[in-house]
């Protein structure tokens with residue numbers, strides 16, 4: 001890595017050095033090849049058939065030269081000519097069959113691998129995605145998988161076919177003329193050694209290129225997604241510089257890789273030509289001496305010429321194999337990552353594994369004696385800073401909070417104190433590192449993920465809309481929602497503006513669709529969360545992007561929703577705080593991280609907690625009202 005290179009935009013990076021044996025990762029692809037084994041076998045058989053037919057032609061030539069030509073027998077010539085024609089036709093048909101099977105097989109394996117990688121990425125937890133650059137994942141899904149397809153559909157077949165050609169032709173050459181044949185075989189040994197040496201160097205170089213391609217893809221993606229910020233802050237120049245530096249580095253790495261490849265190719269091309277010159281010289285002398293027939297020399301040279309393309313293509317084939325091996329290595333790095341957040345295999349709904357009286361947190365943490373719906377019990381949390389390390393700096397320490405059914409609690413605290421983090425523990429975007437979160441008495445880790453997420457709906461601070469219709473975006477978490485439920489959710493979130501969009505609820509929004517304002521997006525995200533009236537609603541500053549008038553209307557409707565559901569609401573603004581029955585104030589914990597330092601109604605905290613008053617001091621109307 002260059003010293004002047006900017007630090008990565010992620011907390012940790014996936015492994016970047018090659019691991020395992022030379023072709024260890026390619027070998028692991030066998031599971032994906034197995035369903036296509038018959039097609040693969042057919043491909044090998046057809047390719048080998050084509051090669052053997054090709055080998056037969058020089059032998060036929062020898063028969064023609066040493067037989068009919070030498071003895072002037074025309075009848076035999078016609079027969080041999082017919083054989084040559086049949087062999088030629090057979091070769092053409094076999095090549096056609098190979099190409100047709102190859103396309104469907106290789107594309108089928110590529111699709112299976114890509115589909116599985118995509119599904120795996122969806123299964124992996126948020127912590128994994130936090131620590132991987134998205135460009136690296138995109139590069140693995142696209143260019144790496146294509147490199148694997150090229151290998152399986154072409155390089156692998158020819159590696160096998162070429163090896164068989166070497167063996168068959170090598171034996172035939174020795175049989176035809178042991179001395180010349182032996183010379184050809186012995187002279188090919190140093191070349192094999194040099195190729196083996198180069199292969200290790202090339203492997204490292206190709207991995208560096210592929211990783212750098214991921215870096216460049218990340219830069220392109222970031223600047224495309226963040227184009228508004230880039231323009232607004234006039235940072236296009238800075239980002240272009242950063243991109244150019246990475247692009248230059250990629251070019252440098254590619255040039256080094258090409259230089260290595262060029263050296264291997266030069267050797268691979270020079271060696272057979274030099275051997276051919278020796279064969280022509282030695283063979284010519286033997287024919288002149290009468291120790292070798294002309295037909296044998298022609299057959300020998302024709303057979304040797306059959307080896308030239310396989311030898312020359314070895315450079316390309318080895319390069320393609322190495323590229324595919326490192327590509328497979330990079331794909332398996334993702335496939336091998338295990339989701340750290342999994343639903344319980346029992347998949348039971350709330351109700352089992354109830355909290356005993358002994359383990360219940362203090363009643364002072366809220367919710368009185370009623371059976372609490374949502375409980376944070378001695379919760380600790382720290383973000384995993386690296387894939388292989390389990391914990392970093394504590395963010396939350398010993399958080400205790402109980403929310404009764406139907407109660408709404410607002411989370412208030414200085415910026416960066418962990419409010420959003422605390423809400424993310426409910427739908428298990430992250431798992432607690434200590435303590436537990438209970439929903440209706442069941443540890444959320446003991447529930448099935450589908451069950452849990454059907455009971456908990458969230459609206460995040462940054463409302464993400466997908467490239468899909470408004471309706472598809474709305475029913476994301478509840479595909480079964482009725483039209484009436486969608487309408488109700490739109491009313492609660494004051495998002496009826498969607499009916500005025502060019503195609504109403506069918507209008508495409510998101511990245512490739514119509515651009516919506518921040519407030520509009522926030523209202524859609526809110527409608528998505530309240531759709532189907534989930535038992536637990538987690539809202540991260542739901543009113544932040546709304547104008548005063550809309551805010552009032554949303555607040556009113558949301559109040560009605562929150563009266564019937566249990567709500568955990570991150571509040572930065574005093575108006576949001578007023579949606580809640582009680583407020584949990586987050587502040588520093590003596591042993592690091594943040595915890596709930598005060599709990600009570602808005603008015604209680606205003607009177608008793610100077611820190612709370614300070615935090616809300618900007619909303620002076622509420623402070624005055626409270627006091």
Ligand SMILES: Nc1ncnc2c1ncn2[C@@H]1O[C@H](COP(=O)(O)OP(=O)(O)OP(=O)(O)O)[C@@H](O)[C@H]1O
Nearest residue numbers: 011130383395413414415416417418419420421422
């Ligand atoms: N994905 C992440 N990986 C590592 N650290 C994170 C991650 N997300 C947040 N943090 C860190 O955790 C801390 C708490 O962040 P969080 O977003 O929960 O705070 P917050 O109270 O919601 O802040 P704000 O009021 O500004 O929205 C911050 O120090 C932040 O840098």
